[in-house]
Amino acid sequence: MLDKTLPTIDAAVADIHDGASIAVGGFGLVGIPARLIDALREQGATDLTIISNNLGTDGFGLGLLLADKRIAKSIGSYLGSNKEYARQYLSGELTVEFTPQGTLAERMRAGGAGIPAFYTTAGVGTQVAEGGLPQRYNEDGTVSVVSKPKETREFDGKLYVLEESIRADYALVHAHKGDRYGNLVFNKTAMNFNPDAAMSGKVTIAQVEHLVDVIDPEDVDLPGIYVDRVVEVGPQETGIENRTVTK
Structure with a gap:
């Protein structure tokens, strides 16, 4: 069997090129491959097409790439509370292809399943x-x-x-646990778009909180056939997108 683990997040994203299309898992702030996004930001690739439900929030996740003007096109469903996303779209700095949420998920899944439309x-x-x-x-x-x-x-x-369907050049996903063969386990709602994004990528890179030798087949949420690289990043915190409190 092929050991798909890499020692660093920098090595995992090193070959992502300018103009690449990238499917990215996550929903809101949950299940975001934030460490891979940070590494991509440091790596420098630009003119990217990002396929994701939304583009993070101001100052987090894909919102960082957006602020750096590294995203040329977004294929997604939701502007959310990301003011920079809305500003770039309405000012003519960003191309946005809106697609219904369920349709987006199926377009990515179908791409990985070999279904053209x-x-x-x-x-x-x-x-x-x-x-x-x-x-x-x-x-x-x-x-x-x-x-x-x-x-x-x-x-x-x-x-x-x-x-x-959508077949992206790369996919960036987050999982709770992964093994050296690329099999992944997601934590509750952090599964969201991650399996679909993983299937969509021609080269799929998974950041995992916990790396183990082998995952029991009965526990696998996404088989390693869809995953090309695995890197361990440790426990990740999920923030709060909109905090509402009483006086």
């Missing part, structure tokens, strides 16, 4: 299917690029829209 009802009757969603603005606030109409087809009297 699939039909879904999500987005039928909206600009997701009909086209016209602003993907890039000009500096003066006018729309520069809009989404194109997608193919639709009727099955059993119901209309569906064709969505293409």
Whole structure:
């Protein structure tokens, strides 16, 4: 069997090139491969296409790459509370391809499963299917690029829209536990988009809190066939995106 472990996070991301497409796991602040993102930030790759539910928050995760102007295009579902994400999009500095959340997950999973496209009802009757969603603005606030109409087809009297799968150059994911063969175990809701992102990557890099020799097959959440590199980073804390307290 192949030992997929690497000694450092820097070594894990060393070959990510300018212009690469990267699928990134996580949702909000949960299950974020933050150490890999930090290492990529230090590594210097730019002009990146990031496929992720959102782009982190201001000052954390993908929000750091965004602040450094290293992301050229975002394929995702959610702006969230990231003010810099909204600012760059509306000022014409960033191309944004919005896709429904479940569709995004399936586009990544399908990419890893060798499925080139699939039909879904999500987005039928909206600009997701009909086209016209602003993907890039000009500096003066006018729309520069809009989404194109997608193919639709009727099955059993119901209309569906064709969505293409996503096969990213790389994937960055976070797992609670991993073994030297790349098998991963996720912790509760930190699973979120991580398995789908991992399947999407041509080269998938996993940061794990705990590295073990072998994981029992019955405990594996994602088999090592989808994972190319594993690096141990130790326990990771999950912050609070929006803190609400009483007076």
